[in-house]
Amino acid sequence: MSIVHDYLDANQERFVAELFEYLQHASISTQSERKQELLACVEWLVAHCRSIGLTARAVETSGNPVVLAQTPYRPGKRPHFVLYGHYDVQPPDPLSEWVSPPFSPVIENGFIRARGASDNKGQHFAHLKALEAYLHTGTELPCDITIMIEGEEEVGSHSLPTFLAAHKAELACSALVISDTTIPAINLPGITCALRGLVSAEIHVIGPNRDLHSGIYGGAVENPAMVLCQLLARCRDEIGDVLIPSFNDTVRELSSEEQADLARLGGDETAFCQKLGVTGTLGLPTLNVPMKTTAKPTFEVNGLAAGYAGEGIKTIIPSSAVAKISMRLVADQHPKTAFNALENYLRSLCPANVRLEIAAGFLAAPYSLDSTNPYLSAAISALRVAFIIPVLNDHKSLSGSPRVDS
């Protein structure tokens, strides 16, 4: 391995210069007028992968292309791994908040500052450079690797399911590695081995066929905004637990190892509150913030609209009211089952004198990696070697595995 490490050390300056080239591309997927810059980024990326020695191509989709880059195929039964990344970035607005231009990378105190540096160009570029070090030094890789870099992560990855289905055979692999997450802290590396799922829904309560004068009709006609409040109020208790019947039935409790990991992630709750401008957190005082935000499902009201909420007052019974809600799921909850439980519950609570409409939005399953998974052990070992310092979920020396959210 020393030849590989020597290559990495000898070429670091060039690697950074190349990463800067990559970061200079304003590959913003949320703004269609930046499409040419995004495609220029794809062209640069494919060429760069080829220069490393990978077989690379941009695969057209109904949205932005997916870049597929593969190590030279070696006959034999080596395991195959797929590495995921995305070349698209968030828009840099508001521009006035940037201390240096977002697409002109700079190094400051050992950190690269540029749009996309950590989300997510930097991560998969490091993977590419690792492959380059193997390929350019003629060191045999212990596995086949495909790097799949998409361009719609920031806009919902709409083309990805179709792409994956169409390339199922080519992408069949022992494990998929995603580096589009974080580590708990710079001095606490860790592997993200669980992601919460998501159910979103739009709830309409529909009453009279027009806004009514609350003086003339109030008391005789049900108020859809009040009904909406009463329905939502009964979905969550004051410590944040979801009250929907059967919703929590399949929730997998954290293992003692997971609990121990989360306990170590505590951090300064006073600073957390100060940063957010709140006087306290939600939930049981016995739980720390990482436990509250990862171990349990949630029910959130994301938006409310009804009647007149502008300046002054209109004394009306609004004709209808709407809420946007979302629920985070943990292992082993199922999004469709969770949505159905919500719908059944709300229908059972809703009075007959208004109409309830509820439509599902996102339905994403939670993910949780078994802590005995051999590839997880391999990843933890690699992290231990690379970081030297202890790794959070290295249960050979420590304990636990954190759930981190999508």
Place this chain on the structure above:
Amino acid sequence: MSIVHDYLDANQERFVAELFEYLQHASISTQSERKQELLACVEWLVAHCRSIGLTARAVETSGNPVVLAQTPYRPGKRPHFVLYGHYDVQPPDPLSEWVSPPFSPVIENGFIRARGASDNKGQHFAHLKALEAYLHTGTELPCDITIMIEGEEEVGSHSLPTFLAAHKAELACSALVISDTTIPAINLPGITCALRGLVSAEIHVIGPNRDLHSGIYGGAVENPAMVLCQLLARCRDEIGDVLIPSFNDTVRELSSEEQADLARLGGDETAFCQKLGVTGTLGLPTLNVPMKTTAKPTFEVNGLAAGYAGEGIKTIIPSSAVAKISMRLVADQHPKTAFNALENYLRSLCPANVRLEIAAGFLAAPYSLDSTNPYLSAAISALRVAFIIPVLNDHKSLSGSPRVDS
């Protein structure tokens, strides 16, 4: 009296023509760009009052002028009555809904159609014509009368309290007659002898200093939109009763006469629901619609706004949430007491991890006239004579007195 009646009969055609002149003035108080038309209306009205034989003037206020017209003062101790009306009208929008132009009056099936015909120019114009009949026939009035016609009724009568205080002596009277209400039905005349009061308020629940990602923070940070729903949900039960402690303490129960009047006002509840597009009414099945809308206080959510309620979904914890609410009060509730009860209740319920701001809007006391009031009896007698058919709250022949809302 026959000379007065003869005068009225002989001049009806001219009266209608004059009313049409009055109705042609677009005296819209909600649109400041119509101010000139509103002032032209005032000028016409003062001149018309003078032509009748009244002492009339337009009194400037901080808003629109109040027209004061008085019968010639006769030494002696006759009772003094004040008649209230308003010359301002609602805007006629949407204009496409009018089958004839709003400020070009027409007669159709015995009804005048024009903006302001029934709200409220027609009513006080009838009063003016009654006075004209007395004055032009030289018939002695049994009382002194002041007609006070304001121009801000449709925008909240903001200048009226100051005006009334400044003209207290001049307006001192035995009774004030307001004709800016309705009768239960064209074949059921009645005197409105109670009006519900009103408390409006704006409620803000304020959480984190910005919208937060519900995946990263959900479970650890309280959701202001959820708190708002939970607070409002506990203000009213499923039959419409207000749940605020002490709020209902002073509510005066209806007398048996009032209950009997309201029972007679039943109407077709199926048709009521069909017209509004609802499948049923709110409240106890033993009560009819007039009872539900007049006998009890109410709590209404008039508007809600929080987070993102547009197309799609933003999975956020909104930084804050706002509700506009209003409460109708009945005798003998007090608006300030009711507002304080609401504020105390919400503060007692609100969790400590969010901030609650609550501001009072309108505070209007309920009004209820004692059924033994001699002026009420006089008004009922007059109505009996004028309409020939039975009068709702004529308890010499019938029973009860309805509460009708402002």
